[in-house]
Amino acid sequence: MSAPVLIAGIGVVSAIGMDTGSNLQSLVTEKAGIGKMRWLQSAHAAELPVGEVNRSNEELANLTGLSARYPRTALLSAIAARETLLDAGWDKPDSSRTGFISANTVGGMDKTEEFFKQFSKNPAAGKLSQVVHHECGAVTELVADFLGIRHFVSTVSTACSSSANAIFTGARLIRAGLLDFALVGGADALTRFTLNGFNTLMILDKEPCQPFDENRRGLNLGEGSAYLLLASEKGMRMLNKNPYAMLRGYANANDAYHQTASSPEGTGSFLAMKGALDKAGMKATDIDYINLHGTGTQNNDIAEGTAIRLLFDPAFPKMSSTKAYTGHTLGASGAVEAVYSILAIQHGIIFPNLRFETPMKEFSFHPVTRLMKHQRIQNVLSNSFGFGGNCSSLIFSAA
């Protein structure tokens, strides 16, 4: 039996709230955060709804004392990361072996977009201050410096599964005895770059998305940030509190089918879920709730559903996609949904799959449509699948 990886603190910023409490409140009151874009300046503002964090860069900067000229991803990241450390009561940057492993997909691209407006016309033009934080790792370091973490810093980028991979990178470092604490998760702000990229793939829904619905039309992009403070048993003893949950299983597999599309049989998704169960030493029937990747695209939901059928038939656990609340927060989504999975365990609730109307004709199961309270939830499986075939699954268990 490997050493346990304990969850000592959580924090989240998304379109449905600026902290864990307000996210939980929105989840249980079925209040979605999908709407017209307000802060992102795009030619598609009128036609594409998004899950935007309801604060300007200046407001986000004020919440942290960081510069409003920093990439929005860094500002979002700093807020949720700080909440996580405060939640855990962690204040030991110097006397503990703490790592910060964060994920994002486009680093400081929002600022690079501004830079390129001038630079693309004249290579001597454009403010260099707008590209110094372009790299994904540079965004992580802005936040590591803000938090005072220097022992170990790293950044993971595997498209939509990025922060799930960051989470188990941290778990692995703890199990290997290299860290006492790992602050793990990810952040991504909406950018024109990603919005237009997804738009060219024609997988964006012009209305609020309907994951796992027969008549689903695509996904809504969102933005946000979320972190978990993982602790070893030794680390946990240094904090004066009980863990929320444990990270019991995790696995990563590659679909090896297509750069952006999932295989129809959901090979990568199946292998990730199966691998996480194996790692946790669990059977499919041990899972009480699946927080689906459930983007709302034709391709993802059929592939994910097919893999679930293969693994769980005939006893399907309760399941839902919370992306109908937040939109798809890309590099942050694995961590945002990890926090929601832990909240599900902690409060014994299962969040509804908002706007679900018609079951997919291929499946005998369908997601939960109303908030379910007073549930006994021991084990939650959380899925994150992405471009490049990168598929990851995490299993959180009651501590």
Next chain:
Amino acid sequence: MKVYIRSTGNISPQHSLNPDAFFSSRISTTENYFKSVEPDYDRFVDSKMIRRMSRIVRMGVAAAITCLRNGNVENPAAILTATAYGCLEDSSSFLRRMIEFEEKMLSPTAFIQSTHNTVGAQIALLLKCHNYNNTIVHRAFSFENALTEAMMLLQEGSGPVLIGAVDEITDDRHAILSRFGLYKKTGEEGRNIAGEGAAFFLLESQPGGSPQACLQDVQTLYEPESVGAVEHAIGNFLDENGLSMRDMDLILTPHTGNKKMDEPENHLLNSVFRGKACFPYKSLCGDYPTAAGFGLWLAALLLKEQNAPAWMSGIRFPIRQILLHNQNGNEHHSFILISALD
């Protein structure tokens, strides 16, 4: 835990795909950038697929396939890719078109290939490899952190891990970084040149095939407060591995030629590295955040061959133990220990 370097595959500004050619001639440049010697990619991948790949993907895929062929491994148990900048060519291209056409009439191709995990994904796709696959993108720690992950995977019992460091020079990257004053101007002395490359390795927990060398340990040091902290970290790192500076036969140093950037390294040459045989590996591959990949390739080659090219002076063989130091802007220091086989 010590692991074994089973094989390598390296595309760089030197003739690194072919060690015989590397030994016989050193390539230098009068430019302020150093681009890779690229092979005929048809030898590695179907030509229709190559046309769809950007340069960084081609370099990465060809280096990875070379490494697998050299190691006689078809399907690795894990694929780890390290890149600081990711797929810049496709990112720039999508960004420029998006701005020029005001977010209209865009094609998805460049966007699809712009994500940082494209190289690792394309390798998996070519091999039909469903195994563990991750991409680490942390500036000058990208490769080092990937090595740490590889060593942990092997410790957990994983089969062969394919791991690579990949970064490309593009016109936009070079134009922007030049404006930061990083590189020499034409004819200027004390020069720093931009570099690139794709260096892949197969790592194993047990010696399979005919391994080149052992990878003993890797450590990163973020934002050291002083050069004294760097010296202290080097001492601790060697100590933790039961070694001391006396055991080091060669130090591969991260000198770039840029006087300001090399200040900390020059200090170390006069303190902890004093009297040691040293070689500045970035003089062969140029300066880029994941250049430690090239350094590890060079270390493994020297340890295996127990010989150095005639143009590389000052190394007395036999050598057993190499310390590879990477440094970037004095914010990122890393140390990698490599040794000859027992």
